[in-house]
Amino acid sequence: MTDAYTLVKLLHILSSTILFGTGIGTAFQMLMATRDGRPEVVARVADQVVRADWWFTTPAVIVQPISGLALVHLAGYSLGETWLLASLALYAVAGAAWLPVVVIQRRLRDLAAASAQAGAPLSPAWHRLFRWWFLLGWPGFGAVIGIFALMVIRPG
Known part of the structure; x- marks a missing residue:
């Protein structure tokens, strides 16, 4: 029989994989649609990105701290451990x-759909929001990569 720690660890690893994988996959799709430039393509992809965030990312975001805290308890770690505090800080950064990316994605979707419906190119407002979306992705992904490193290395 598998113990509780192993099951929670599996859940934690799977949810982190979903969190990171969905994020990187949807970012790639959004970037490629944006490079294509056709509002109807961008609107469709942005709609799928919003759906993926609700269906996959949001549940993983909820499961991560719950399973992480359960692992801390089951393994007997102290929440005062430096690597755990750093990982929690990075989770807050992510x-x-x-x-804001979630809010921006919905707005990008709506603006692209309006452009597609009007037969117009993507608006300057769309491009400004896209730049914010792109820029916010860097600290988010960087923080998650940092968390992965802390979980594996567990320094000091």
């Missing part, structure tokens, strides 16, 4: 970047 969340602070992700929350």
Whole structure:
């Protein structure tokens, strides 16, 4: 029989994989659609990105701290461990970047759909928001990569 720690660890690893994989996959799709430049393509991809965030990223964002805290408890670690505090701080950074991205993605979707419906190119407002979306992705992904490193290395 598998113990609770192993099951929670599996859940934690799977949800982190979903979190990172969905993020990198949707970012790639959005970048490629943007390079294509056709508002109807961008609108369709942006709609799928918004759906992926709701269906995959949001549940993973919820599962990560719950399973992480359960692992801390089951393994007997102290929440005062430097690597755990650093990982929690990085999780907050990722969340602070992700929350505005969720709002921006919905707006990008709506603006692209309006451009497609009007037969017009993507608006300057769309391009400004896209730049913010792109820029916010860097600290978000960087923080998650940092968390992965801390989970594997567990320094000091």
